[in-house]
Amino acid sequence: MSDNPALRESYLFDRATIADIQRAADVGIYRIRGFGAKRQLPHFDDLVFLGSSVSRYPLEGYREACGTNVTLGTRFAENPLELDIPITIAGMSFGSLSANAKEALGRGASEVGTSTTTGDGGMTPEERGHSNKLVYQYLPSRYGMNPDDLRKADAIEVVIGQGAKPGGGGMLLGEKISDRVAGMRTLPKDIDQRSACRHPDWTGPDDLEIKLRELREITGWKVPIYVKVGATRTYYDTMLAVKSGADVIVLDGMQGGTGATQECFIEHVGIPTLPAVRIAAEALQELGLHRKGVQLVVSGGIRSGADVAKCIALGADAVSIGTAALIALGDNRPELAEDYAKMGTAPGFYEDWQAGNDPAGITTQNPELEKNLDPVKAGRRLANYLRVLTLEAQTLARACGKSHLHNLEPEDLSALTIEAAAMAKVPLAGTGWIPGQGF
Amino acid sequence: MAKEIDLTDGDIRALNTVLQRRDGNNHTDFVVDNPMGRHAVAAGLTDDVAVTIKGHVGYYCAGMNQNASVTVEGNAGVGCAENMMSGTVRVTGDCSQSAGATGHGGLLVVEGNASSRCGISMKGIDIVVKGSVGHNSAFMAQAGNLVICGDADDGLGDSIYEAVIYVKGEAKGLGADCIEKDMTDDHRAKLKDLLDRAGVTEDPAAFRRYGSARKLYNFKIDNVGAY
Structure with a gap:
């Protein structure tokens, strides 16, 4: 980089x-990255x-309680998921992540x-063993999907899309296909494993309704069923789900983060989290189910307790983190500068x-590289980070x-742009103006 | 003596509670009358029981079956025996789309025809269809065997991995990376075993074998025309 101002x-x-x-x-192929x-x-x-x-009074910090618990899945499930904090860990596959990372x-x-x-890829015993509350993703590829693991889960998440690549499916490159990953997915080692973009046995909301009932039949109506979508046509997707x-x-x-996706997809498909959360919350309000029937979990760029609080104020019941969780475990840390170089x-900057x-x-x-992550220490780092997010939000x-x-509610917020x-459908700071909603 | 359950006024949840034996019953034979095209009939069975369903069923009949033997005396809707792990499912009539989808094991026998995407993403299941199959059958099929005694519509075995397809009739068109392969004595013996297990009388020598050319296993720009 030149410092010549001319x-x-x-x-x-x-x-x-x-x-x-x-x-x-140079290479003739699009860029895939994480x-x-x-x-x-x-x-x-x-x-x-x-x-x-003057017009509102605060609660005393460190003295007056501010609750953080959330119950997910109160609509049909016999055993809703009771969480102490409204910050969950998003779905990330064993395969994309190491076993130590999943344990952490x-x-x-x-x-x-x-x-x-x-x-994608199923449930590992380590993951189940170290997760008191585990949500089992049900994905289009159905890699590693089996009813025994489904019944071991505390909730089921039917994945239709993710924010980094709505409508895009996925690809786990051959470099990450170990014997164990290949075996779990019933595919040969070293091949690039395509994860389908559509479910193989249903199409559209009418079919989805039947599919959800089948999953409930198989799990005895015990656990909640989530439906995960990438933010695009959020109003209709929420309504239909x-x-x-x-x-x-x-x-x-x-x-929202990804383990491996085409860069053109990451940067150019979907809508930001900010409008999406409000649209989804409004759809639930329209159905009379917001905060009293169907819960909303929002992810995509949650980094701080401020993000958590703002997201909840806009209508989320809980948030979910992926990228931030990996950073908390140890991703991109300065001590690795030499290796990154x-x-x-x-x-x-590490994104590969x-x-x-x-x-x-x-x-x-890679078994040797995997040793660089101590799951106990990394788990503690994540717990610390989650505590900070919670304290900040409180x-x-x-x-x-x-x-x-x-x-928290939208009325507690003001917009800077x-x-x-x-x-977000909150007034521009210093005005009562919400663009698109008149003066 | 089989326990008989009439679904005319019954609900699926109650039916499956009995068939899954979550109510503590010890029956090993069940007959379900008047299924009336209901969905998820006999889904999620785990035990070595025999279930005979007298009539047509809707979506996901015998979904995720483990160990049980389920017979549908009629037609089956979308996703019959989807993600089956083990056991046997037999449909005396036709199957709609995605029969045996993502199945990991067990045997699905369709005595009539199966519609499109039969065996899609199959992961070890064996499927024997006495009639013909619709388009894109065995799409992204990973493992197991799909035996088609009739014809196969367009896109057979598109993006197939290590599953094996046997076709007696005509394969109208093969999907990306699916090719015809040699039929050896070993393959004929395996096919005979499959046909015998399915109770289907056909000559293995009359079948052709299809599988993956394995050219799309790794993403290469040279293959861009196939993507």
Whole structure:
């Protein structure tokens, strides 16, 4: 990079764009990577809380209680999922992640009383053993899917899409297909494993309703069934999923992470989490089920307790984290700078989760690299992080005078940009204006 | 003596509670009358029991079956025996789409025809169809055997992995990466065993074998025309 001020970088063809074009010309194939959207998008940072003053009174920090518990799956399930905090761990597969990483996620989540989630490829005994509350994903590929594991789960999540790639399916590259991963998925070792974009035995909401009933029959109507969608046509997707019989809607905004997806997909498909959460909440309100029948879990770019609190204020019952959880385990940490440098990257920039050579031992199936992750220590780091998120969210809620996180509401928020005001449907700061809703 | 259950006014939840023996019953033979096209009939069975369903069923009959022997004396809707793990499911009539989808084991016998996507993403199940199958059957099929005694519509075995397809009639068109392969004595012996287990009288020598060319197993730009 030159520091000559006479050299003016093009806004349209900036260095990253030029590098992308050169890379495409060199290799003739699109870029597949992990992580999530990197472009700037309207997000929770564009909202602020209106702390209490004369017109509202706050609750005393460290003294007056602010509840954080949430119950998911109250609609049809005999055993709804009771969580101590409204922050869950999103679905990430064994295969994409190492066994140690899955164990660490289970340990961390269990320590603070929340759930973790399987992913494509099925349930491992370690994961079940270390997760007090485990959600079992039911995906289009049905890799590793079996009714015994289904019955061991505390909830079932029927995955229709994810925020990083709604409508896109997935690909686990051959570099990460160990003997164990291959065996669990009933596929040869070393091949690139395609995860289908559509379920093989149902199409559309009418079929989905029948499918959900079948899953309930197989599990004796005991556990909740979530339906997960990537944020796109969120109003209709929420409505149709509810009418199909979902207990919980899991909504993943376009900032949601991925283990391996085409970059053009990550950056250009779906809508941000900010508008999506509000749209889904409104759909539930229209059905008379918001906060009293069907729960809404939202993911996609949750990083801090402020994000958690804002997301809940906009209508989520709980949030889910993936990328942030991996960072908490040890992804992108500065101590690995030398290893990252060998791969041409650096802490804070590492995104090649698809490649299988993660020096942190998280997104790999290499037995030697996997040893770099101590699941006990990493689990403790995740638990610490989840506690911080919870404390931060409580602090903000108390400042708004709320005795439970679920008492937060859009009225507690103000937007810093016109875009955020329009998407979150809260007034632009200093005005009463919500774009699209008149003056 | 078989326990007989009439579904005319009964609900599926109560039926499956009995068939799954979650109510503590010790019956090993069940007869279900008047299924009336209901969905998820005999889904999630785990025990070595025999269930005879006298009439047509809807979606996901015998879904995720383990150990049980289920016979449908009629036609079956979408996803019959989907994700079956073990046991046997026999349909005396026709099956709708996605019969045996994602099945990991066991034997599905369709005495009539099976519609599109029969054996889609199959993972070890054996499927024997006495009639013909619809388009895109054995799509992304990973393991197991699909035996088609009649014809197969377009897109047979598209993106197939290690599953094996036997066709006696005409394969109208093969999907991406699916090719005809040599039929050896070993394959004829395996096919004979499958036909015998299914109770189907056919000459194994009359069948052709199809499977994966394995050219799409790794994503290569040279194969872009096939994607």
